Amino acid sequence: MVPVDYYIILSAILFTIGVTGVLIRRNALIIFMSIELMLNSSNLAIVAFSSAIKSFSGQIFVFFVIAVAAAEVAVGLALIVEIFKSKHSIDVDQISSLKG
Amino acid sequence: MTLDLALFLVLALVAIATALGMLLSRNAIYSALFLVLNFVTVAVFYLLLGAPFIAMSQITVYAGAIMVLFLFVIMLLGADALPKTDVLPWQKPLAIALAVVLAAESTFLLVTKARPVGDILAPADAANSMENLRQMGLVLFNQYLLPFEVTSILLLVAMVGAITLTKKEKGGQK
Numbered sequence: 371m372v373p374v375d376y377y378i379i380l381s382a383i384l385f386t387i388g389v390t391g392v393l394i395r396r397n398a399l400i401i402f403m404s405i406e407l408m409l410n411s412s413n414l415a416i417v418a419f420s421s422a423i424k425s426f427s428g429q430i431f432v433f434f435v436i437a438v439a440a441a442e443v444a445v446g447l448a449l450i451v452e453i454f455k456s457k458h459s460i461d462v463d464q465i466s467s468l469k470g
Numbered sequence: 471m472t473l474d475l476a477l478f479l480v481l482a483l484v485a486i487a488t489a490l491g492m493l494l495s496r497n498a499i500y501s502a503l504f505l506v507l508n509f510v511t512v513a514v515f516y517l518l519l520g521a522p523f524i525a526m527s528q529i530t531v532y533a534g535a536i537m538v539l540f541l542f543v544i545m546l547l548g549a550d551a552l553p554k555t556d557v558l559p560w561q562k563p564l565a566i567a568l569a570v571v572l573a574a575e576s577t578f579l580l581v582t583k584a585r586p587v588g589d590i591l592a593p594a595d596a597a598n599s600m601e602n603l604r605q606m607g608l609v610l611f612n613q614y615l616l617p618f619e620v621t622s623i624l625l626l627v628a629m630v631g632a633i634t635l636t637k638k639e640k641g642g643q644k
Contacts, residue, residue, distance in 0.1 A: 371589045372478045377515070378580045380482050384508075386573040387489040393565035399498050399544055403505050406536065407489060410512055413524075421519040421590050426609045429521050433610070436524075436531050437621045441628030443536045447543045448635040454547050463557045 377418035384411035398450050398460040402443075409439050474518060481518075485511040498544045502537055509533045519590060523606055 384407060391404030413432045420428020454460050488511065491504035509532040516525035610618060 371472055372475050372518070373589050375581055376478060376482070377519075377590070379577055380485065382576040382580060383486055383573060384489055386569050386576070387486070387493055389572060390566065390569040391493045393569065394562050395493070397498060399540065399547075400492075400501055403492060403501060403540065406532070407492065407505065407508065410509065410532070413528075414512055414515060417516055417519050417521050417524060418590065421521065426606050427613075429524050429606060430610050430614050432521075432524050433527060434614075434617060434621055436527055437625065440531055440536060441624050443539060444628045444632040445635070447539055448632040451543060451546065452635055460547060 374418050374422045378415055381411045381415040381418070384408075384414070396461050396463055398453070398462050398465075401462065402446055402450070406439065406443070409435060478515075478518065481511050481514055485515075499541065502540050502544060505540075506533050506537045509537070520602070523603055 388404045388406075388408035388411065391407065392401050395401055395404070413435055416428045416432050416435075420426070420431075450460060453465060457465060459465075485508055488504045488508040492501045492508065495501050495504065509528060513525040513528040513533070516522070516528060
């Protein structure tokens with residue numbers, strides 16, 4: 371028997387690690403991975419609540435979140451590859467102009 | 471201490487350690503592999519919560535498809551660590567301090583202010599069986615049919631977007 375609070379605290383900690391990754395890393399790929407970590411931690415909280423109230427809707431919501439994350443990764447990585455082609459760097463400090 | 475509580479605590483330690491490993495390792499490949507381990511740990515949490523279908527989707531979609539795509543792009547762009555730059559030297563300590571504040575605040579609010587929802591029992595044998603999958607399919611295709619179809623359009627748009635972003639125009643510069 372695990373109190374649902376434990377899952378929520380774990381989810382909050384993982385989310386904070388993701389936020390920290392977005393804030394302190396300069397590599398665009400690592401920032402993107404941190405965003406995935408945040409999505410994942412929120413999924414964990416949703417499934418924990420859905421399991422606590424014994425409903426399937428939360429699990430289906432998480433299924434949709436996973437599908438949206440897959441779409442987001444496909445487009446985001448394509449953008450990062452394009453940025454690398456034009457700037458020859460994925461350091462977000464170097465990407466300071468919109469002009470290609 | 472019951473068996474699933476012990477399992478939860480060990481897995482929680484692994485999840486936090488791999489997330490920190492992702493955050494702190496200099497090499498992007500190591501970060502990606504740490505993140506794969508984190509996703510697999512979360513999949514085991516889903517099994518503990520009685521959601522076997524989500525656990526399997528997590529492994530196939532996140533650990534399988536998404537992270538393979540990440541590793542592919544890392545190898546395409548070169549895995550070497552970025553050179554150190556000193557733009558905004560005060561930004562990193564400030565970010566860490568604010569993250570600690572966020573962690574304390576969210577944990578405090580969630581634990582003290584949230585209405586208690588109850589405990590999660592060890593999943594019954596029925597939870598990790600075909601019966602669970604059948605019920606979930608019924609809910610998905612009756613109650614949530616429209617979002618399911620919209621998701622297919624979203625995936626198509628993402629696919630077309632990724633192809634048009636990276637492909638070269640025929641004959642010369644893009």
